[in-house]
Amino acid sequence: GENVEQHPSTLSVQEGDSAVIKCTYSDSASNYFPWYKQELGKRPQLIIDIRSNVGEKKDQRIAVTLNKTAKHFSLHITETQPEDSAVYFCAASPITGFQKLVFGTGTRLLVSP
């Protein structure tokens, strides 16, 4: 089955810096890659997603890139702010079965003022 690896496990940046989180997946049949942000005590919130027919997608300060050949995708956050501090999860969805999500292990991002 699908396996998703995520790095780094923790990331500390200064406010205004950029942050990059990387994920790799194993199943070349996966075609949907969402990113979730989870603040302490809250539910995971979808922040951006990308499908395999697109190489890059941007939404204000957040962007996601996808390299299908290498089977990896990345989350880029520019001009980070303290409120970006949270745990970020990547996920991949195989096209077989119920298109269930397989999650990465998570990255704890800390943005210091």
Added chain:
Amino acid sequence: SAVISQKPSRDICQRGTSLTIQCQVDSQVTMMFWYRQQPGQSLTLIATANQGSEATYESGFVIDKFPISRPNLTFSTLTVSNMSPEDSSIYLCSLRTSRETQYFGPGTRLLVL
């Protein structure tokens, strides 16, 4: 996006007992999922619940331990049976839209003593 609610939001239970978690959605959805998030960990899919059919369980999860009901397109329950301290987790339901996007409920925090 759909509004998802869960009951209870948290509970403290004694080992050997069972707890039923309810998930209510404000619109009809075909695909609903139940996840477990152990403390400080990522999300792990327990099962996929489709209306009118038996739930499909992931490896490591069995129906006797986690029975699921899906009586209609807006409601599902997950029961955690014969609980032990290892079942202490956050349990989240989610729904999938027609475009693969998944949204999560607020979660149920379970502590088993």
